[in-house]
Amino acid sequence: MKKILFFLLTGVIYTNVQAQEALPDFSVYKVGGGRVVVAWMHNYQAIKQISIQRSTDSLNFFKTIGTLPDPSLQQNGFADATAPSDNMFYRIFVMFEGGKYISTKSKRPTVDSTGMADAYNSGNKSNTEVNLNTNFLPAGFQQSSYVFTSPDRYVRVELPFDKRKYDIKFYSESGQPLFEMTNIKERRFKLDRSYFATAGYINFELYADDKMIEKHKVFLPKDF
Known part of the structure; x- marks a missing residue:
């Protein structure tokens, strides 16, 4: 039996590159139904971990709500379907090999004006369980x-x-x-x-x- 090759994916990979910002900047959108999509690109090397964090405060009390299994993917995203509201603050935590890390500035979601919401249906009940159009x-x-x-x-x-x-x-x-x-x-x-x-x-x-x-x-x- 031949060896199976596959790409890991948590959240979503978007084909509309213009809708994504490059880390340490990122995009965060309200996509309806109380759901929020965090999307980004990166060109980092020796990256070990990417985690998405959420808080009611712009500076403090951030908690990790998702960690990607393959942080090396240059285009990726995360769908948050369990936020208390769609006005929470989000940031991305990036860890590199050797222990160095960065944490982005926090952002609140903006209304989706790019059509990204068209990629989602409204039946999802938990984070990252997103069915595409x-x-x-x-x-x-x-x-x-x-x-x-x-x-x-x-x-x-x-x-x-x-x-x-x-x-x-x-x-x-x-x-x-x-x-x-x-x-x-x-x-x-x-x-x-x-x-x-x-x-x-x-x-x-x-x-x-x-x-x-x-x-x-x-x-x-x-x-x-």
Whole structure:
């Protein structure tokens, strides 16, 4: 079986680079429904950790609400769906190899005027569980909330943050086995497109503790 390569993802990766600022600056938007999106870019080397922090005060009492599993990603973001209000202060904490770190200035969210809110639906209940707008899908097709195709044409996987062991088996539309992922450690990541050689539907089975919890499919558009 060939080795599976995938990119880790917590929160979201945006295709609209103009909507993001480069660290130590960053963007923070109100996207409706009490939700807030924090987005950024960076060109840092030897980066060890990126955490998002929130407070009711612009200078003090910040608490970490999320830490990204792969801080090396140059474009990334975090969706906060549990803030007491959409007028909280946000900042980003960055740690480098060797113990050096920086903390950005704090910001309050501004109203989304870039269209970024169009990438979200209103059904999310917890941080980072964000389903992207899927207007490239066939009419009537409903994506899985666990394994789905995002607007950047990658297959994203978003699993519950619990103690169960998760496995995924992928099949061609005709039912031929393609590959499988066993005992998945990460809960938010996207699969490299090279493992899906053709466009169309890819079937999958999702298991938790060796029990199937979903049998569904993802749709890969022609330009995938």
